[in-house]
Each structure stands twice: as structure tokens, then as C-alpha cells.
Amino acid sequence: MDMNQYLTMFIDESNDHLQSLNENMLQLESNPNDLGIVQVIFRSAHTLKGMAATMGFEDLASLTHQMENVLDLVRNDKLKMQDSIFDTLFKSLDALESMVQDITEGGDGKADVSAIVAALQAIERGEIIAPSSTATGTPSATVSTGITLDEFQFSVLDQSISEGHKVVYIQVALREDCQLKAVRAYMVFEALERSGEIVKTYPDVQDMEQGNFEREFLLYYITQKDVEDIKGQILGVSEVESATVVQLDHETLQQMVLESAAALAAPALEPVQATSSVTKLSELEAQPVKEAKATPRANTGGNPSRTIRVDIERLDVLMNLFSELLIDRVRLEQLAMESKNQELTDTVEHMSRVSSDLQNIVLKLRMVPVDTVFNRFPRMVRDLAKTLDKKIDLIITGADTELDRTVIDEIGDPLVHLLRNSADHGVEPIADRIAAGKPETGTVHLRAFHSGNNVFIEIEDDGRGIYRDNILKNALKKGVVTESEAANMTDEEVNQLLFAPGFSTAEKISDVSGRGVGLDVVKSKIVALGGNVTIYSTPGKGTNFSVQLPLTLSIIAAMLIRMGSEKYAIPLSSIVETAIIRRGQVKTVHGSRMVHFRESLIPLISLSRLFEITDFDEEREEETEIVVIRKGDRLAAIAIDDFIGQSEIVIKNLGKYLPTIQGISGATILGDGQVALIIDANAFIK
Template identity: 50%
Template sequence: MDFNEYLEIFLEESKEHLQSINDELLKLESEPENTDIVNEIFRSAHTLKGMAGSMGFEDLASLTHQMENVLDLLRNGKISINTDLMDIIFKCVDLIEKMVVSIENGGDGKENVTEVVNELAKIKDGTQAKPADPVSAVEESMEQEPKLELDEFVISLIKEAQKMGNFTHQIKVSFEENCLMKNVRAYMVIQVAEEMGEIIQTSPPAEQIETEDFGNSFIMILISPLQAEEVKAQLANVMEVKEVSVIDRSDDEHHICETAVTVELESPDTSETAEVSKTIQTDSEKSNQPPAKAETEHKQKKAKTKSIRVDIEKLDQLMNLFSELIIDRGRLEQISRRAEISDLTETVEHMARISTDLQGLILNMRMVPVDQVFNRFPRMVRDLAKDLNKKVQLIVEGAETELDRTVIDEIGDPLVHLLRNALDHGLETTEERIANNKPEEGTILLKAYHGGNHVFIEVSDDGHGINREKVLQKAISQGVVTAEEGKALTDQQVYYLLFASGFSTAEKVSDISGRGVGLDVVKTKIESLGGVITVDSTPGQGSTFRVQLPLTLSIIYSMLVKVEDETYAIPFSSIVEITTLTPEQVATLHGKRVFQFRGQVLPLIYLNEVFHVPPLEEEIEQEQIFIVIVRKGTQTVGLVVDSVLGQQEVVLKSLGGFLTNLYAISGATILGNGEVALIIDSNQFFN
């Protein structure tokens, strides 16, 4: 059987289970006595093992099985949580993740797992000397005909299930003798069963089922809100299942209820029928109990959101087509204004409303929660804190905030660098925190939230803050600023020196943060996404790095301006204010033209000179000069234009491979009149 068609589903679900295991392991470290967490980890590991076995990735299935053995000992209380044990399990999860990545990249998913397997085996072997080992006893008893012995843990789960209004079913599944790949069929049956509830035990154990070492039948215990008839009907529809018998376990006497009814079900692929045993509970309490609660839970479970997976390239193509529609809409709006035909005007206005709604829908389709990036950071912070011998708590807020998929794919690395920086440079050592009357455990806050047409992501720490003098002296020694310039800088301007190219305050290069290159890499990446980054700090209390990102990179709000006979678009995200000056208000300082704005002296940049725009044949002497004031971080400049045309939603288009690295130009757009307008990247006007 060719499993390539299932590979994508396998990879997606494997990543989800690995993320779940990582998250639950971090919770388990802080709540070592919480058996619910162990059960959740065990379920994810068990499902991952089954999928790997069915897909033929034996090494992955084997390693997951070894980890599952240790988790089984944990949930049965035979071993307890400690730091060494958690490290081994995390190491195991890392190897599994490497295998999944290898498979995703076309590899065979093989890794050298000998060391980890030996460590896991030592943990398991250390408990085997105990007198009553139900696992081995059950395995021995299952060599011939499968049968099930319930231990105290399973019995307690059954009792708890009944209290919650659920039913406990013992299910025996038999296959045709000539059935091929029974392990795959068994996995399909188990998957169907897991959709109806929770499997708490199988006979023989799952690893034997995966290797087809179970004859023609196996038994499982299922806790479900559904009654026996429905469970049986769904399981019997799996291909080549010969017989399914479902019987309820009484929680009082733990025996099999004898009352059963049989029905004939038609096989989905043949006209043959299969005899299926259905069990009716004889317990008077259960027979009199209304199934309202179970039915309600079942209905809620059935009410799932329907969704499909769509290739991101198709969404990109859809966005490009819609971009063309936006351009034509602008053209129609201009034509209708000139024509002054009421019917045409009404139609264009209606089309504008519909296209606005359509735009919102398309953008929402591309939006994904930042949790897709954030969810890998708790594990990273845990490992780095251990390497640095620091106690750290990571608090994540606003993980449900949504960003364009294009931005999500690019924002991960800058955030990793900022978090590493906060851990290494921001937070003090435990001894320093105690000496400063601070809690031993430092706090890092990773927060995302919407603001207008932007998303803000903050990385804050409660460390010692940024040392202004140390940063300034380092900047002077590295030639970033002169000593004279340093004296005039505000605190914010000094902090912003951290983003200067090649600047680093690290005393030695390490793998934790900095790596000797500073934060300029972060700033470059953020700016390439159309965003900006700022930093605030209070000595002794901590620092906050704030990243501002556009919701999408495809359609932006811009201010259209005229420079001589050329039209340019300046993104709203960088504009502070638009004002006018008279020629007399322009002054010269150190050979540069400047003007005074709200108590500050700001430099002026004449766009006609920067872009070498040819002058009009008939020069008109202007009585006033239009100034578009733009900002990057703490720096502000004024852009001199001839006139301001107004705001417009424009589509950002690439200039192609032949026009790359153009100074202060990020792309182009097509206006309603068919004219091409260049989009200005004002960040490049700042040093």
C-alpha cells in the first residue's frame, strides 16, 4: 500500500502531538503530582507511536514506545518525577522531533537513538524487580487468546467515568484470517474508537498490535459518552473487520455483563454480512438512568468546525488576483467621478463595498494566530534558563492575536534573538536578584496585541535594565557615535544604539545571545517586514522591546504625494504628521537644511533631489512647502514634497529581479489612472 498520500497528514498531526507533549511536560515540571498531565502526555505519545508504526517508520515508533513505557510507570505511580528524568524525556522528544523533520525533508527518519534508549531502558529496568508487575503478567497471559485484567488505576478511571455520566465498553475486534496488514486495520479501528472517547487499555499491549503480534483479534477498554450500539456500529464499518463485540464493564463487580443481542451489518465493500454482538446493560441503575447527559455531550462533540487545508500558494494567487481588482476599482471610481452618471456611480459604490468585504475575508483567510510561533518558546526558555543556571518564568499573553501568514513565517527568528537577549543580558543571576531584594525567579513577558492596522509584540523582562553609560561608552569605543554626539543623546536614543550595525555589549561571544553581532540583525529583519522596533528601559526594573508589524504585506494604506510630475506613496505606518512651511522657515545647520518642529530641530530631505526627479518645464514658485514628517524609532525627519494628493489603499508590487536594492524604494503600485507610483521606504533616510 502506498502511504505517500497520508504523509502530509502524518506530519501535521505528529507536529501537533509533539507540541502538545512539550507543553504538557513543562506543566508537569511545575505540577509533578498531577496525574492528568501524565495521562495527556501518554495519550499523545501513544497516538504518535501508532501513527509512526502504521506509516512504517519503525525507528520512530520504537523510540516513542520506549518513552511510552516510562510514562506508563509514571502514571501508575511506580516512579516519581525528578530533574534527570525530565531531561531524558525532553531529550527523547527532541530526537523524535528530529526524526519528523527528517521525514518532512524526504529522509528516512532515522537517528542515533542508542544513548536515549539505554537511558529509558535503565529507568524501566529499575522498576522491574518489584514483585507485582502487571505489565509482564498481562503480556504472558495474552500470548494465546487476548484477555484483559484490570488494574487499580484502570478501575479508578472506570469509576470516575461513570460519575461523569460516561459508559465503559470492553470491545473485542476480530479480523478476517486472510486480512492483509492487520496492524494498519487495527490502527484504523483504534482511530475510530478514539474519536468516540478514550482508550484506557488494550490487550495485547499497543506495541504488539502495531507489529501484528496479536493473532486475529484484540481487546480494548473504551470510555465514551456513547452507548454500546453506536460504538459497535461505527467500529464494524472499518474494512475487513469480521466481528465486533461490545460489552459494558460493571464498575461494582468488574465482570462482563452477559445480556447481548445480535444484529446483521452489511460490509462496506462486499455484500457479505458480519454478525455483531450488541450488549444491553442489565444494571438496573444504568437502565433507569436517562442518557440525556451523554447525548448532550455527544452532540457537542459532533458540532465541530468544518475546515479544509489550503496551500498557501493558492492564497497568494488569490491575493494577487484581488490586488488587480483593487487597481481596477480605483480606475472605475475615477471614471465615474468624471462621467457624473448616477447609475454608474451607484454601481461603482456598491462594487467598492463588496470588494472591501471581500478584502477583509481574504485577509482573514491568510491570518493565523501568533501562537504558531509562540508555542515553541516555553521549551526554549526552559532549556536556556537551565544552561544559564537562572530561574525564569515565561508568561505568554495574546497568543490568539492574528498576523498574516507571510509575516508569521519570518518573525520567529527575531523573537528568538530577543528572548535569548532577555535571558542572557536582561535577567540577573539568582544571587544578584536576592542581593537586590528581588524574587529568585525572573519573569519574561511575551505579549501580542492589535493596535489599528498593526500588531505589536513585546518582549519584557524584570531584570536590571539597560546601563546607559555602558552602552554609550561601548558605542563611542566602537566608533558608532563620537563623544560629543553622545552627550546630546537622550536615554531613548542611547538605547537605540543597541541596534547599530555590529554593535554588541557582550563581553564574550556565546551561543545564548548576541553571538557578537548585536541586535542589528533583528532590526534589519523587522524593517524588511515593514515594521519598526523600539526599546524602553528602567534601570533596576527591566526592559521592553516592542515590535510593530503591519497586519499584511500585500495591501497597505498610503499617502499619495506629488514630487514635480511624479507620484509617490508613503506608508501611513511611518507618517507622524503633515505640515507646511514657508521658504523663510527653512534654515541651514552644518551645511544641512533643517526646520524647527515642536521645539525640535529636524533635518529636511528633498525627495526631488534624492530621486533625481527632473523639474517641470514651467517652474512655479511655491509660497508654501509641504512637509511629510516620518519617524523611525526615536528619529524624525521631514520629507519635502510639492503637494499632497490624499490617502489611498494601494497594492504593494515587487519591482522584479532587475530592479533590486533601490535606495528608499520598497516597491510600486498601479493607480486608478493607470500611472505607476513608487512606494517610499522612509526607514532608509535614517542613519
């Protein structure tokens, strides 16, 4: 076995272990006292460390070794898990995933993990350093805060220092007899925001608005004012007992971020002169996000593995070979029918049965559980909840539902956008949920299930829902619709405006939403996969995004039609029914040709005009055959020359040498060797 094969095995197994670590860390966060889960996590980390060391990836091995040390203390009951330790371990996993990804892309897997290693070492030592209660000016090496910063907040502060702004850490203490703590905190914030920007507070703003804090609160602040001026502003507020204002530089900011992780990591040690707000940080941090019930991946031993790894490219080659076999089978069936040779016919029929069974097996080999996509979402929603200061339960059902690998590869990003949308726009802040009589923890359901030849994936939240007036207000403001169009739109049409390019209801731009990018990408990607997305919402109750996808994109059932001397294929999944109409049944409405269908008028589309087919014109025919197609709930009729029949066809891409042709999704080779273009019904219905 050459080194490349060893490297491939290392990458595959590392990704498996990292996924197991993420899943079990989420399980442990919900059950922090379950030492059985800790044992599973420790074994995965230990195995990953050994593999990395064997392959010579030192940074990866070093970081995993330090994680292993922390986990060893936990499993031996020498350290209790808490939010700050979870956050540090999750950041470690993110760094490990980045390094493995770098190795996958041909890199050496090196990364600067010194900051994370230092934080893990501080947790291991049980160190904690209290913030100073008297210092002003430049901090000493022992200054620490009780505030944890995410990467974005740290980069904002660090860049502000580079640009010449003053970044200060502020600690405010109110008098013991203060009756209106929330009001005094608000007055301090108001005074500070006149001449600067508050980046992060502890406790968070929502807790302070409700008075859920002791006498003291902490914050990071960007300004151009001097330290003494800031301190004077704060002390000018009634019932403020003291104010500590510390100006930071690059080095001290970095040190404070590292030491705050250490300061929150040692429950066994009593802090020296620590403020009450720091000691209660673990009580006030956001609750962990729950996920669907799952069992930790343990090494059961005993039963040998009955699975093997197969390179995806080999499955693609197998699929292509079978596609050629399917084309030859159809050709043989046609030749047997024309020859009227019974022995040949019997042999071809037997071969057809065998190849049908082979087709089912090949297609099943390409089917992958959606769990391969879903398994990264619990961690993502957990991080989103912390970023947004919300409490969110993610409940996953139907993770064993299978989809073709080509669909699986493409559906991940659209689902990320929809989940982020539910977390940001759907689930309300805790205070709003309580005011609305809802539980403070929001729920997002992610479910998948089969229905016919389709798979449905639904993302449903119990949040604020979609309000028609809010969408139309934004749509009118951005010029997406006119006032006359808005007045005649149904609720469903209004909801579909969420998928308009550049449309957003976010009031503020953040790293989560509000940049006008997201749902339009979701719609275009799903439509490109031959699917559809529908929105159901009840204002004040919640929203459901339902994504419909085809089971496979490689072999489909289609209706073959003839247009003059040319042949086309229409996927059966797009066809409602077929019919014959007379010339007198065609109506002209506002310049468009329409036909009656089930007590309604639907547009009649002429393929001969669209594709410039010169040897057929349905207007010269007394009777015309039509195919009624659908896209979601919208219908249209296509006028055709003749039906050839139903057949299973192999989808072939047109290739990169041909330009994109509107209304054509690909081509197929028929039994007689001719090429038939595959019609994209979605392109005809706007």
C-alpha cells in the same frame, strides 16, 4: 488520495502532536503529580507512534514507543517524575522534531536514537549504578556519575580526548568535621585550574560557594597531568579526606553519560553505596520554568471539527487574485466618475462595498495568532534557564493576537534573540538576585496586543536593567561612537547602541551570547517589516523591548503624491501630518536644510534631488507642500509637488531583476494603469 497527500497529512499532524507534547510536558513539569496531564501526553505519543509506524518511519516509531513505555509507568503510578526523566523526555522530543523536519525536507526520517532509547530503557527498568568510591585509573563498565552533561559539554570532553588531552572524572570527599566546606572546595578548584580546565561540577559552583552540599562533590576535568599527580594535588588541600580520579576514553565517557541518566531515573530503588550528593541530585537541580496558564489539549469528542486545513500557497494565490480585483475596482471607480453615468456609478459603488467586505475576509484568512510563534518559547526559556543555572518564569499574555502570515513567518527569529538576551543579560544569577533583595526566580513577560493598525510585542524582564556607563564603555572600546558623541547622547540613543552591528556587553563568549550577533539582526529584520523596536529600561529594575509591527504587508492605506510627471505612494502609518511651507521658512543648519515643526527643527528632504526628478524643483516654488514622516520618535519632512489623495494600495515587489533601491520598498498599480513607487520613509531617517 496519493502518497504525497498522506505524507502531507502525516507531517501536519505530527507537528501538531509534537507541539502538544512540548506544551503538556511543560505543564507536567510544573505539576508532576497531575496524572491527567500524563494521560494527555501518553495519548499524543501513542497516536504519533501509530502514524509513524503506518508511514514506515521506523526510528521515529521506535523512539516514540519507548517514550510511551516510560509514560505508561508514570500514569499507572509505578514511576514518579523527576528532573532527570523530564530532561530525557525533552531530548526525545528534540530528536522527534529533527526527524519530522528531515521528513518535511524530503528525507527518510532516519536518525541514530540508540543513546536516547537506551536512557529511556534504563528509566523503564529502574536501574541505578553508584559511582565507585575507591577506583583510580581506567573505569570499569559499572562506573557511573551523578553529573548530567548537555550536548555541548559532552562534545567538548569527547573532542578533548580526540586531541590527546586527558579527560578525568573526579570525586572529592571532605572530612566530616570540615567547618569551611565552600572554602575547601574553592581551594581544590584553584589547585586544579592551574593545570587544566573544569568543564562541569555537581553541585554547581553557585551552590558550593554558598556551602549548599554535603561532604562530597564531583567534576569533569581536562588536563595533561597524570592521574596520580592530580590526586596528590587534591589531597594536598587541608581537610580533604579522599579523592577518586578516573581517566576516561571515548567509550567510557559515552557509557558514563548514558548511565548517569539511568542512575537518576529510578526513585523507587535505593542506590548501592551511592554518595549523598548523587541521591540528592533531584532536590538540587534547577526548578522548572513556568509558562502562562494553559489547558492540556484533550480529545473532548462529541463535537465534529468545523475547521479545515488550507495550503498556504492557496491563500497566497487568493490574495494575489484579490489584489488584481482591487486594482480593477479603483480603475472602475475612476471611469465611473469620468463618465458621469448614474447607473454605472451605482453599480460600481455596490461592487466597491462588496469588494470591501471581501477584502476584510481575505485579510482575516491570512491573519494568524502569534501563538503559533509564542508556543515554542516556554520550552526554549526552560532550556536556557538550565544552561545558565538560573530560575526564570516566562509569562505569556495576548497569544491570541493576530498578525498577517507574512509577518508571522519573519518575526520568530528576532523574538528568539530578544528572549535569549533577556534570559542571559537581563535576569541576574540567583545569588545576585537574592543580594539585590529580589525573588530568586526571575520573570520574563512576553505580551502581544493591538493598537490602531499595529501590533505591539513586548519582552520585559525584572532583571538588572541597562546601565548607561556600561554601554558607552563597550561602545567606545569597539569604536561604535567617539567620546564627543557619547557625551551628548540621550539615554534613548545610548540604549539604541545595543543594536549596533557587532556590539555586545557579554564578558564571555558562550553558546548563548557574546559573539556580536543578535540585536543588530533584530533591528534590521523588524525595520524591513516596516516596524520599529524601542527600549525602555530602569537600572536595577528591568528592561522592556517593545516591537511595533504592521498588521499586514499586502494591502495598506497610503497617500498618493505627485512629483512632476511621476507618482509615488507614502504609507499612512509613516505620516504624521501634511502642511504647506514658504521658501523663507526653510533654514540652513550646518549645511542641511531644516524647517520648523511644533517648536523644533526637523530636516527637509528633497525627493526631486534624491530620485533625480528633472521636471520639478521645489526651490523654484514660492510655496512647497510637505509631508512630515516619522521613524520611532524621529521626524523629517519630505518636499513634494502635489497631493493626489488617499487610497488603499496593493504592494508589489520590484522583483529580483531590479537592484535594491534605497528609499523604495515596492510598487503599486494605480487605477489609471500607471505604476507608482512606494516610498520607504524609514530609509530617510537615520
